[in-house]
Amino acid sequence: MSNTNMNTPSIYECLLCHQKFSSISLLLRHEKSKHNDNKFIPHRNSLYLPPPELIIQYQNAFIIHIKKRLEHSIGSKSLSIDALPETIFVHLFEYEPTFRYSPAQREYYCEFQGKDGEERLKQILNCEYWNFQQDKTTGYGLNFNWYLF
Numbered sequence: 830m831s832n833t834n835m836n837t838p839s840i841y842e843c844l845l846c847h848q849k850f851s852s853i854s855l856l857l858r859h860e861k862s863k864h865n866d867n868k869f870i871p872h873r874n875s876l877y878l879p880p881p882e883l884i885i886q887y888q889n890a891f892i893i894h895i896k897k898r899l900e901h902s903i904g905s906k907s908l909s910i911d912a913l914p915e916t917i918f919v920h921l922f923e924y925e926p927t928f929r930y931s932p933a934q935r936e937y938y939c940e941f942q943g944k945d946g947e948e949r950l951k952q953i954l955n956c957e958y959w960n961f962q963q964d965k966t967t968g969y970g971l972n973f974n975w976y977l978f
């Protein structure tokens with residue numbers, strides 16, 4: 830029988846540099862200051878390569894999701910995506926300049942701004958007919974967050 834010692838502090842390890850911390854908040858602070866632009870996914874190898882037909886299916890679902898959320902709205906939008914499987918999100922966005930991953934929060938982030946962002950998003954989602962309202966002065970932005978719980 831193992832003897833559980835209640836006084837042993839929980840150890841939170843940074844998966845990027847393997848420093849250890851005694852609390853999750855210290856780890857989060859560390860990650861924010863040292864690895865804020867991190868793109869490395871420690872468990873990348875465990876994500877299966879999605880088959881093309883699955884990617885297409887989710888690209889279409891994603892477009893509908895975005896359009897719904899952007900209806901009658903202008904300006905910067907932040908979308909939390911939980912409808913996409915992790916591997917699809919990573920597959921679609923991991924090579925984007927704004928792609929980031931936080932191992933401590935298990936959160937992905939990707940951002941598209943202005944006309945260039947719109948064009949790039951069209952390419953990624955394989956969607957030619959993309960047309961939603963735009964704020965003429967500030968343009969618009971899209972932030973995608975993908976959480977894994």
Ligand SMILES: [Zn+2]
Nearest residue numbers: 843845846847
């Ligand atoms: Zn670290």
